[in-house]
Amino acid sequence: MKPLDVLMPSEGMGVIADLIAERLPLHRLWLESDSDAWLKEWGPRIRVIASSGHQAPIDAAFMSRLPHLEVVASFGVGYEHVDAEWAGRHGVIVTHTPGVLDDEVADTAMALTLMAVRRLPQAERFLRSGAWEKSGFPLTASLRGRTMGVLGLGRIGKAIATRARSFGVEVVYHGRREQPGAPYRYYSTLMDMAKACDILIVAAPGGPETRRIVNAEILAALGPNGVLVNAARGSLIDESALIEALKNGTILAAGLDAYENEPHVPPGLLALDNAVLLPHVGSASVKTRRAMAECVVANLIAWSEDRPPLTPVPETPWRGRWGSEADAASVGPSGAADRSLLVGGVVEVMKSLWDLPADCNEGELFAYAKTLVDRIEAGESREKLCAYLADIQIGNWEMSPRDADKDIVDRSIALDRKSAPERRGPV
Ligand code: 8YV
Numbered sequence: 001m002k003p004l005d006v007l008m009p010s011e012g013m014g015v016i017a018d019l020i021a022e023r024l025p026l027h028r029l030w031l032e033s034d035s036d037a038w039l040k041e042w043g044p045r046i047r048v049i050a051s052s053g054h055q056a057p058i059d060a061a062f063m064s065r066l067p068h069l070e071v072v073a074s075f076g077v078g079y080e081h082v083d084a085e086w087a088g089r090h091g092v093i094v095t096h097t098p099g100v101l102d103d104e105v106a107d108t109a110m111a112l113t114l115m116a117v118r119r120l121p122q123a124e125r126f127l128r129s130g131a132w133e134k135s136g137f138p139l140t141a142s143l144r145g146r147t148m149g150v151l152g153l154g155r156i157g158k159a160i161a162t163r164a165r166s167f168g169v170e171v172v173y174h175g176r177r178e179q180p181g182a183p184y185r186y187y188s189t190l191m192d193m194a195k196a197c198d199i200l201i202v203a204a205p206g207g208p209e210t211r212r213i214v215n216a217e218i219l220a221a222l223g224p225n226g227v228l229v230n231a232a233r234g235s236l237i238d239e240s241a242l243i244e245a246l247k248n249g250t251i252l253a254a255g256l257d258a259y260e261n262e263p264h265v266p267p268g269l270l271a272l273d274n275a276v277l278l279p280h281v282g283s284a285s286v287k288t289r290r291a292m293a294e295c296v297v298a299n300l301i302a303w304s305e306d307r308p309p310l311t312p313v314p315e316t317p318w319r320g321r322w323g324s325e326a327d328a329a330s331v332g333p334s335g336a337a338d339r340s341l342l343v344g345g346v347v348e349v350m351k352s353l354w355d356l357p358a359d360c361n362e363g364e365l366f367a368y369a370k371t372l373v374d375r376i377e378a379g380e381s382r383e384k385l386c387a388y389l390a391d392i393q394i395g396n397w398e399m400s401p402r403d404a405d406k407d408i409v410d411r412s413i414a415l416d417r418k419s420a421p422e423r424r425g426p427v
Contacts, residue, residue, distance in 0.1 A: 003024060004024055047068055072093070072095070078233060104285055147170045228255075346372055
């Protein structure tokens with residue numbers, strides 16, 4: 001392991017700093033009284049940033065002060081606070097924490113949908129106030145017969161769509177491109193989708209491309225029975241237009257977990273009875289936040305052990321090549337190199353049998369391939385290994401044909417045995 005100096009610009013979950021400090025020299029910038037002077041003196045030592053979330057920007061100006069920066073490992077799936085394009089141009093790899101929070105955020109989005117449509121928080125407040133002693137709570141709108149439009153059918157969008165379907169809600173979607181394998185109707189414009197649905201779920205990334213795309217016109221198209229749910233980023237919504245739309249009945253209700261200027265919530269929203277407001281808790285369970293923290297740390301530990309980053313963002317893909325002797329030599333001590341070759345071989349098998357494009361995210365594939373090898377070596381049955389593969393989704397790629405999963409398992413087992421014939425695998 002290389003003793004890479006790690007910088008944490010702001011305080012995040014304590015466990016991130018604890019896990020890093022157990023293994024690598026860690027500098028906590030937020031504890032320095034003069035961070036400017038500190039960066040001047042110590043900046044050249046820093047090779048890795050561990051970013052604790054979207055509250056503290058890791059922009060070009062900040063990264064420029066760290067001339068030997070190699071990796072920015074960011075907490076959270078969204079990383080618009082990191083200038084990933086600048087990083088890509090300067091050979092710095094940015095990693096994030098995809099996959100581990102999809103279900104938690106999707107649960108929250110579904111809960112917000114139900115709360116907003118059925119006015120459940122209001123009903124609870126009604127009971128607590130004693131008002132039930134005098135009368136029943138007014139009847140509400142219903143989820144029945146609705147169509148949900150998902151803006152951004154990535155991993156989280158898909159997890160929300162699956163849930164909505166099981167609630168009997170029809171699902172449609174809009175995104176940058178149609179996904180041929182997705183079992184939902186695609187709309188090429190947000191406006192057309194807004195006209196066709198009455199629940200709009202925002203599940204797309206933040207950043208300049210999506211800034212305030214949910215504006216007054218989109219809300220008007222959603223209509224008076226419309227419900228807006230945002231479990232992504234506040235920057236996608238024109239908040240003033242939303243306040244107006246909720247106030248004058250242009251739409252029925254909203255359920256929000258994200259705001260443009262967190263933790264400040266516009267007073268206009270706070271004053272509205274038809275807005276359900278959560279303090280950005282989408283992924284905030286102990287289990288999921290721990291998994292996110294471990295993903296941040298796993299990325300920088302991998303880097304310190306001369307292994308590739310596990311979950312790089314698309315703007316800074318891992319450009320290493322897999323499966324050749326030359327690569328093996330470049331991945332460090334011999335044990336690690338053998339294993340890296342084996343995992344690299346499994347990556348190649350996955351790429352070809354799942355028919356993934358050459359430019360798909362190899363860091364992400366590497367993480368799945370590594371887990372597959374671990375499971376093979378733990379003696380898991382072929383059935384369980386196939387079930388593991390069936391749950392994998394690489395970015396937004398259509399991964400067909402999925403009947404390739406069994407072949408991937410068989411070929412990976414064969415590669416594993418070839419690399420270490422003495423190992424016991426599934427029979
Ligand atoms: C976290 C999130 O609340 O992953 C994201 O992009 O928005 C949330 O899961 C956030 O990362 C905490 O900073």
